[in-house]
Amino acid sequence: MFDNSHFPKAKKYWYMGKFYEWSQPSVHAMTHALHYGSSVFEGIRAYKTPQGAGIFRLPEHVDRFMNSASVLMMDVPYTKQQITEAIIAVMKENKLDAAYIRPLLYYSYGNLGLVPQFCPVELVISAWEWGAYLGEKSTTGVHVYILPWRRIHHSQYDMTAKLGGIYVQSTICGLMARSKGFDEAVFLNLEGNVAEGPGENIFIVKDGVLKTNHQSESILEGITRDSVLEIAHDLGIKTTIGAITKEEFTQADEAFFSGTAVQIAPIVRVTDDSDSSNQMKEFKVGDGKIGEITKKLSETYMDAVSGKTQKYQKWLTYVNEK
Numbered sequence: 250m251f252d253n254s255h256f257p258k259a260k261k262y263w264y265m266g267k268f269y270e271w272s273q274p275s276v277h278a279m280t281h282a283l284h285y286g287s288s289v290f291e292g293i294r295a296y297k298t299p300q301g302a303g304i305f306r307l308p309e310h311v312d313r314f315m316n317s318a319s320v321l322m323m324d325v326p327y328t329k330q331q332i333t334e335a336i337i338a339v340m341k342e343n344k345l346d347a348a349y350i351r352p353l354l355y356y357s358y359g360n361l362g363l364v365p366q367f368c369p370v371e372l373v374i375s376a377w378e379w380g381a382y383l384g385e386k387s388t389t390g391v392h393v394y395i396l397p398w399r400r401i402h403h404s405q406y407d408m409t410a411k412l413g414g415i416y417v418q419s420t421i422c423g424l425m426a427r428s429k430g431f432d433e434a435v436f437l438n439l440e441g442n443v444a445e446g447p448g449e450n451i452f453i454v455k456d457g458v459l460k461t462n463h464q465s466e467s468i469l470e471g472i473t474r475d476s477v478l479e480i481a482h483d484l485g486i487k488t489t490i491g492a493i494t495k496e497e498f499t500q501a502d503e504a505f506f507s508g509t510a511v512q513i514a515p516i517v518r519v520t521d522d523s524d525s526s527n528q529m530k531e532f533k534v535g536d537g538k539i540g541e542i543t544k545k546l547s548e549t550y551m552d553a554v555s556g557k558t559q560k561y562q563k564w565l566t567y568v569n570e571k
């Protein structure tokens with residue numbers, strides 16, 4: 250029934266307490282979330298480590314998941330502990346030692362008015378092997394497209410939540426960037442500063458100082474972003490948090506995306522299409538190659554997620570904990 254070529258290693262998914270074969274559907278076409286995006290989700294990665302699969306910052310992801318659910322006023326039928334256990338069970342059931350994990354809560358079948366008062370909230374958890382989000386370019390460097398559209402503004406909804414429907418802007422803009430031949434999109438916010446990618450936070454480096462923005466710039470403050478800031482601090486790299494102007498971004502010595510899916514991906518070229526009165530302009534970031542600080546942070550991050558660094562063991566939940 251389904252073409253599984255993009256889910257090469259998935260066997261079973263978890264739905265409301267039971268496992269189902271990957272190709273067996275469990276959702277009715279009149280499911281509320283399918284029509285209005287009334288769902289919340291998480292993106293979590295598990296990595297192969299010397300102690301078997303380790304799930305990166307699982308408690309933080311489960312906390313954010315439950316926060317998202319509360320923003321969408323969901324009555325969640327599971328506790329944090331039960332969701333955590335179910336995620337671990339999905340890893341075990343599929344015998345995965347590295348995976349992308351996707352828990353999804355959604356208003357299900359009940360009524361199709363905009364207000365889902367008769368729709369139960371259902372939980373589905375899937376995990377499958379998924380390589381770097383932006384492919385091999387996520388290590389060699391990506392060319393980004395600054396969109397003509399502005400990011401949804403933090404005054405319009407609670408940006409701490411990952412709400413399905415809100416991601417339609419990311420989907421359209423990700424498609425738009427790729428249709429023009431770029432690797433990924435970058436949003437400016439309503440203030441005209443750099444906000445984020447469709448599913449990534451942004452860092453820049455100038456004169457040895459690492460800079461990223463915060464929630465008041467209309468971003469989701471990512472868990473990877475938080476990890477990068479801590480790693481940078483530990484490495485003695487000076488960091489600052491504040492608005493990133495478009496000029497700072499295009500004139501940076503280094504720039505990179507951070508996110509669970511993308512991990513750390515250098516940005517080496519920027520095309521700016523944000524000014525409708527001007528033609529697109531192209532910029533090389535630094536010398537157009539992965540920068541030294543980006544490289545160091547990326548290596549340290551990959552060591553941390555792979556369980557190679559004692560200091561960052563605190564971030565891993567082992568699937569086969571004795």
Ligand SMILES: Cc1ncc(COP(=O)(O)O)c(C=O)c1O
Nearest residue numbers: 448449450469471472473508509
């Ligand atoms: C819009 C957006 N910004 C940033 C991020 C990065 O967040 P994290 O590092 O928690 O994956 C994500 C991914 O979840 C995202 O969807």
